[in-house]
Amino acid sequence: MSEYPNPEDDQEEAPAPLPLPLDAWHREKGGRMVEFAGYLMPVQYEGIIAEHLWTRESAGLFDVSHMGQLEVSGEGAAQALEALLPGDISALKAGRLRYSLLLGEDGGILDDLMVTNRGGEYYLIVNGATKWDDIGHLREQLPDEITLNHLDEQGLLALQGPKAAEALGRLGLEPAFPGMPRLEELKFMQAAPFFWQGRPLGVSRSGYTGEDGFEISVRADDIVALAEALVEQPEVKPIGLGARDSLRLEAGLPLYGHDITVDTTPGEADLGFAISKRRRTEMGFPGARRILSEMALGPRRMRVGLALEGRMAAREGAEVFSGDERVGVVTSGGFSPSLQRPIAMAYVETAHAAEGCALSLDVRGKRLDAKVVPMPFVPHRYHR
Amino acid sequence: MSRYFTEDHEWIEIEDGLGTVGITDYAQGQLGDITFVDLPAEGASVAKGDSVSVVDSVKAASDVYTPVSGTIAEVNAALADEPELVNTDAEVGGWLFRITLSDPAELDALMDEAAYREFVNGL
Structure with a gap:
C-alpha cells in the first residue's frame, strides 16, 4: 500500500x-x-x-518501474472492472492477460492498460504518467467491497x-x-x-x-x-x-498521451479489438453508446500509419495535407532504425485513411510526401 | 586558419575569408544518432543567429544557427547519404556548410577553443 x-x-x-x-x-x-x-x-x-x-x-x-502496478480484488472484481473498461474480464482465464482501455463517460480514453487474471485477483499495469489519475478514478468508481492495492x-x-x-x-x-x-x-x-x-x-x-x-x-x-x-x-x-x-x-503500438488521449475514442484509435464481442452486445461500459455507434458508422478520423519519402522525420504536431487541404495531424513519428526511413502515426480524416492514400506532411514549412501504410510497420513476432 | 565556437555548440573555421561551419563533438554526443541533416540552399543570404540547418536525430530535430552573417557558398553533399558523419567526425568531415562572411568582425564575439572547452565543462 x-x-x-x-x-x-x-x-x-x-x-x-x-x-x-x-x-x-x-x-x-x-x-x-x-x-x-x-x-x-x-x-x-x-x-x-x-x-x-x-x-x-x-x-x-x-x-x-515507473509504470503503475495495481491489484483489484474482492467478490465481483471482474464485473466491477467491466463497468470501467470494455474487455470481457469475466471470460479472462487465470494466467491470461489482455489489453484494455480505461474509458471516460464520453468514450474518451483515460489510459490503456494490461489486465492479468492472477487467479485470486486482477493485476493491472497502467502508464506511469497517468497512474495517479488512474488510481483516483478507480478509487472513486470501484464499489466499496472491491479492494485496490497499489503495488508500489x-x-x-x-x-x-x-x-x-x-x-x-x-x-x-x-x-x-x-x-x-x-x-x-x-x-x-x-x-x-x-x-x-x-x-x-x-x-x-x-x-x-x-x-x-x-x-x-x-x-x-x-x-x-x-x-x-x-x-x-x-x-x-x-x-x-x-x-x-x-x-x-x-510495432504500431500507440503511446498514451500522444497517439491516444482523453480526446480520442477506441474507434478513432483503431483499437476496436479491445472491445470484446460480448461487451458489444451487452454494452455497460463507459461511452458504450457513442463508441459502438461510431464504430458502426465509421469514425470521422482514424489513426493510421504513414511511411515518409526521404530521410527527414515528421514528429508530433506535424500537419497532414491532401493537396492543399489539411486532413490530419501526426501524433508520433521518427526515424525507423529497422526500416531506415521515417515513419509516423497520424490521425487523418477517414476519407484519406485508406491504405495507399498519398498525403503530404508539413515539417518546418517543407512538404514531405507520405503514404498511408498498414501497421505494424515491422511485423510482430510474438510467441503464440 | 582559426576556429571559433558558439554557446549553441557550432564551430566555424576561417580560411581565406571563407568559414566552414559544423556542430561540435559535444553537441553530436548530446543529440545521439543523427539520421538526417537539412542543409541550407547554396547562395542563400543569411544573418548571424538564423536557423539555417536542422540536424535530425532519432530523438529530436535540432536547429543549427549560423555563427556569422554571409552567403552560403557550399554545403556538405556527403551528408545526404551519410548523415552519421556528424556523429563520427563532427569537427572535421561532418561539417555542414561553408559561408562567405559579410562581416568578419562578428567573429570577435565568439569563443576560442579553450574558452569553449571551459564553457562545456561548466554545463
Missing part, C-alpha cells in the same frame, strides 16, 4: 523527479538519465539505433527480443506452485508466478516492442540482482527509453 500524493500538491510546481530503484545501476551502466513521467529514467546507453537493433536481433532489458514496492522489467526466452530461461525460474506452467510453456499473453533464487517474480509473456519477450514484476529490493543477472547473459543489453519509443512505433 502506498501513500498517495495530496491532490492539492498538483497545484504547485512540478515536484522534482524521483529516482527508480535501479537508478544507480543505470548510471553505472552508462545510462543517460532524463525526466520521464515524474521519474529519472535512462533515455539511452550506447545509442538509440544500436539499442533498437540489438533488441530486434537479440534481447533488450528495459526498466519500466514492486519494480517492473521488460526483457524483449528473439533471444529473450533463451536468456531468461538460463536463470532457472521455478514455478511458484506445483501445476503452474514452466517459463518455456508460457505463450504470448499468458502469465504465471515464479521463484528465482527464492525471490518471487510475476512473469508475463508480453511487451511493447512487437517482439517475443517478457514483463517481470519483481520486488524493488530484488530488482538490482535480477537486472544484473539478466545483463550477464550474452544476449542481453540494457536498453533506454529512446529505443523503447522507436521499437513501439515500428
Whole structure:
C-alpha cells in the first residue's frame, strides 16, 4: 500500500523527479538519465539505433518501474472492472492477460492498460504518467467491497527480443506452485508466478516492442540482482527509453498521451479489438453508446500509419495535407532504425485513411510526401 | 586558419575569408544518432543567429544557427547519404556548410577553443 500524493500538491510546481530503484545501476551502466513521467529514467546507453537493433536481433532489458502496478480484488472484481473498461474480464482465464482501455463517460480514453487474471485477483499495469489519475478514478468508481492495492514496492522489467526466452530461461525460474506452467510453456499473453533464487517474480509473456519477450514484476529490493543477472547473459543489453519509443512505433503500438488521449475514442484509435464481442452486445461500459455507434458508422478520423519519402522525420504536431487541404495531424513519428526511413502515426480524416492514400506532411514549412501504410510497420513476432 | 565556437555548440573555421561551419563533438554526443541533416540552399543570404540547418536525430530535430552573417557558398553533399558523419567526425568531415562572411568582425564575439572547452565543462 502506498501513500498517495495530496491532490492539492498538483497545484504547485512540478515536484522534482524521483529516482527508480535501479537508478544507480543505470548510471553505472552508462545510462543517460532524463525526466520521464515524474521519474529519472535512462533515455539511452550506447545509442538509440544500436539499442533498437540489438533488441530486434537479440534481447533488450528495459526498466519500466515507473509504470503503475495495481491489484483489484474482492467478490465481483471482474464485473466491477467491466463497468470501467470494455474487455470481457469475466471470460479472462487465470494466467491470461489482455489489453484494455480505461474509458471516460464520453468514450474518451483515460489510459490503456494490461489486465492479468492472477487467479485470486486482477493485476493491472497502467502508464506511469497517468497512474495517479488512474488510481483516483478507480478509487472513486470501484464499489466499496472491491479492494485496490497499489503495488508500489514492486519494480517492473521488460526483457524483449528473439533471444529473450533463451536468456531468461538460463536463470532457472521455478514455478511458484506445483501445476503452474514452466517459463518455456508460457505463450504470448499468458502469465504465471515464479521463484528465482527464492525471490518471487510475476512473469508475463508480453511487451511493447512487437517482439517475443517478457514483463517481470519483481520486488524493488530484488530488482538490482535480477537486472544484473539478466545483463550477464550474452544476449542481453540494457536498453533506454529512446529505443523503447522507436521499437513501439515500428510495432504500431500507440503511446498514451500522444497517439491516444482523453480526446480520442477506441474507434478513432483503431483499437476496436479491445472491445470484446460480448461487451458489444451487452454494452455497460463507459461511452458504450457513442463508441459502438461510431464504430458502426465509421469514425470521422482514424489513426493510421504513414511511411515518409526521404530521410527527414515528421514528429508530433506535424500537419497532414491532401493537396492543399489539411486532413490530419501526426501524433508520433521518427526515424525507423529497422526500416531506415521515417515513419509516423497520424490521425487523418477517414476519407484519406485508406491504405495507399498519398498525403503530404508539413515539417518546418517543407512538404514531405507520405503514404498511408498498414501497421505494424515491422511485423510482430510474438510467441503464440 | 582559426576556429571559433558558439554557446549553441557550432564551430566555424576561417580560411581565406571563407568559414566552414559544423556542430561540435559535444553537441553530436548530446543529440545521439543523427539520421538526417537539412542543409541550407547554396547562395542563400543569411544573418548571424538564423536557423539555417536542422540536424535530425532519432530523438529530436535540432536547429543549427549560423555563427556569422554571409552567403552560403557550399554545403556538405556527403551528408545526404551519410548523415552519421556528424556523429563520427563532427569537427572535421561532418561539417555542414561553408559561408562567405559579410562581416568578419562578428567573429570577435565568439569563443576560442579553450574558452569553449571551459564553457562545456561548466554545463
